[in-house]
Structures are given as structure tokens and as C-alpha cells.
Amino acid sequence: MTLIDGKAIAQKTYAESKAAIANLKARGVTPGLAVVLVGDDPASRAYVRSKDKMCHELGMHSVKHELAADTAQADLIALVKQLNADPAIHGILVQSPPPPHIDERAIIETIDPRKDVDGFHPISVAKLALGDADGFVPCTPLGCQRLLIESGIEAAGANVVVLGRSMIVGKPLALLLMNKGKGGDATVTIAHSRTRNLAEVCRRADILIAAIGRPEFVKADFVKDGAVVIDVGINRVDDLNTPKGYKIVGDVAFTEVAPKCRAITPVPGGVGPMTIAMLMANTIASAQRFAAGA
Numbered sequence: 189m190t191l192i193d194g195k196a197i198a199q200k201t202y203a204e205s206k207a208a209i210a211n212l213k214a215r216g217v218t219p220g221l222a223v224v225l226v227g228d229d230p231a232s233r234a235y236v237r238s239k240d241k242m243c244h245e246l247g248m249h250s251v252k253h254e255l256a257a258d259t260a261q262a263d264l265i266a267l268v269k270q271l272n273a274d275p276a277i278h279g280i281l282v283q284s285p286p287p288p289h290i291d292e293r294a295i296i297e298t299i300d301p302r303k304d305v306d307g308f309h310p311i312s313v314a315k316l317a318l319g320d321a322d323g324f325v326p327c328t329p330l331g332c333q334r335l336l337i338e339s340g341i342e343a344a345g346a347n348v349v350v351l352g353r354s355m356i357v358g359k360p361l362a363l364l365l366m367n368k369g370k371g372g373d374a375t376v377t378i379a380h381s382r383t384r385n386l387a388e389v390c391r392r393a394d395i396l397i398a399a400i401g402r403p404e405f406v407k408a409d410f411v412k413d414g415a416v417v418i419d420v421g422i423n424r425v426d427d428l429n430t431p432k433g434y435k436i437v438g439d440v441a442f443t444e445v446a447p448k449c450r451a452i453t454p455v456p457g458g459v460g461p462m463t464i465a466m467l468m469a470n471t472i473a474s475a476q477r478f479a480a481g482a
């Protein structure tokens with residue numbers, strides 16, 4: 189069984205990002221990312237901090253807007269419009285989930301699609317569905333595909349089961365893996381909590397991707413011998429034996445599943461680090477497109 193090391197693969201992508209940034213800077217362009225956080229969810233705050241930190245480490249321009257939980261929808265829209273018009277900003281994202289009074293869809297639709305480095309705007313979704321190469325792909329699906337490519341795991345012709353149908357992971361990942369080209373050409377099934385005989389459907393997978401958001405939901409009987417398992421889940425569960433009082437577990441019951449696998453991602457240290465790595469890559473790609481006048 190191979191343990192797919194997301195931290196190491198993310199580091200490899202950062203080396204590529206650094207080279208691309210140096211190239212852009214030589215042409216007078218510094219890639220710029222604006223991250224907007226509404227509210228004080230501790231996990232979201234930590235992710236936003238990591239994004240800002242990584243921008244600084246790579247020598248990118250980073251702007252962080254941390255807004256109160258009761259920020260009005262209109263004020264958030266006004267901020268996004270201001271960022272759309274800012275030439276120093278090539279990527280804009282609003283950390284998800286926002287507080288319940290915010291209409292997330294309306295906010296995403298306000299982002300200039302050319303700066304939609306999260307890949308959540310309907311134009312980005314349509315481009316992915318159409319197989320157009322010039323749209324932004326959401327960072328976590330892109331990270332999963334990159335993990336497979338870097339680990340020498342061929343998606344082409346493989347039976348892939350994506351467990352989960354969210355707009356952040358499940359749906360875009362299914363499109364990405366079934367699209368033609370490198371890292372694609374898979375035969376993809378999307379399964380979810382209402383799928384009949386779920387364990388049996390998952391057992392057909394050569395590559396099983398768990399993105400259902402339930403701690404340790406995927407047990408050994410969901411997994412065929414020799415399958416590759418990618419665990420997208422990040423679930424905080426109480427654990428009073430840890431200093432923080434909680435631990436992070438994935439959607440896969442790792443201890444019982446791992447021995448059956450050809451390869452598997454751990455949680456933490458698997459898909460998670462790739463999400464931020466791919467955000468940096470998308471922001472750099474956006475800066476390159478702006479610099480080319482696209």
C-alpha cells in the first residue's frame with residue numbers, strides 16, 4: 189500500500205509556482221489574491237490565514253478582508269465589485285461557508301469570472317462542463333486530480349466512483365476526471381447518501397473518492413482489493429486526549445481500509461494541502477492571462 193503524501197506533492201507544485209511568479213515579476217506583474225472571510229468560524233479563519241501566509245511565502249500580493257458575522261449582503265457585494273476593479277488583484281474568493289443570511293450564490297455571481305480562482309462562478313462551471321481549458325477549476329478537485337497524476341495513477345479507462353455531489357468537490361471532480369485529456373478520460377459514477385446499495389456501487393471503483401462529509405463513513409466493505417482511495421473529508425471530532433480537544437478525521441475509516449488499497453491519501457496531509465497549492469496555481473494562471481491581455 190502506498191501512502192499518497194499530499195504535503196510533498198504540494199511542495200512540488202510550489203516550486204513550479206515560484207518559477208512562474210519569477211517569470212511574471214520579470215514582466216512587472218505580481219500575482220495578487222484577495223480573500224474575503226465573513227464571520228468568525230475558527231476553521232475558516234485558519235484556512236484564510238494559511239492562504240494569506242502561502243501568498244507571502246511565494247512572494248505574491250495578498251489582501252485579506254475579515255468582516256463581521258453580521259455584515260450586510262449589500263456591503264459584501266460592494267467589496268467584491270471594488271476587488272473586481274482593482275488591477276493588482278487577479279484572484280478573488282469568499283471563504284465558504286458564509287453566515288446563513290448571506291446569499292452565497294449572489295456573491296459568487298458578482299465575482300468577475302476572470303478572477304474566479306475558486307472556480308465557483310457559473311461561467312467557470314459551464315467551461316468545466318464543456319471541457320474548455322481556459323476556465324478555472326475548483327481547487328480541491330484540481331488537487332485530487334494532481335495527486336493521482338503525480339502518484340502515477342492512471343484515470344483513463346478506470347472506473348471512478350465519486351462519493352458526494354457538492355458543487356465544491358463532487359460534481360466538478362466528476363467532470364474533471366471524465367473530461368478528455370491528461371488526468372481525465374475516466375468512467376465516472378457519482379454516488380451519494382441516497383444511492384441504493386452504496387457499498388456495492390463503491391466496491392466497483394478502481395479509484396474511490398470520498399467527499400461525503402461524514403467522519404469515517406467509508407468502511408472496508410466499500411473498497412475493492414487493490415483500489416486507490418482519495419479521502420477529501422475533513423471532519424473535526426471530539427477527542428479529549430488531544431491538546432485542542434478535537435482531532436481531524438477523513439470520510440474514510442483509514443485503519444480498516446488502508447490495508448486493502450493500492451494507494452490511499454491520509455487525513456490530514458492528503459488532499460487538504462493540495463487545496464491551497466491549487467489556489468496559488470489558479471491565481472498565477474489568472475495573472476498570466478491578464479498579463480497576456482486575455
Ligand SMILES: Nc1nc2c(c(=O)[nH]1)N[C@@H](CN(C=O)c1ccc(C(=O)N[C@@H](CCC(=O)O)C(=O)O)cc1)CN2
Nearest residue numbers: 235281282283284285306327436456457458460461463
Ligand atoms: N471559498 C472556498 N471555501 C472553501 C474551500 C475552497 O476551496 N474555497 N475549501 C474548504 C476549506 N479549505 C480552503 O478553503 C481548506 C480545507 C482544508 C485544508 C487543509 O490543508 N487541511 C489540512 C488539515 C487542516 C486542519 O488541521 O484543520 C489537511 O487536510 O492536511 C486547506 C484548505 C471549504 N471552504
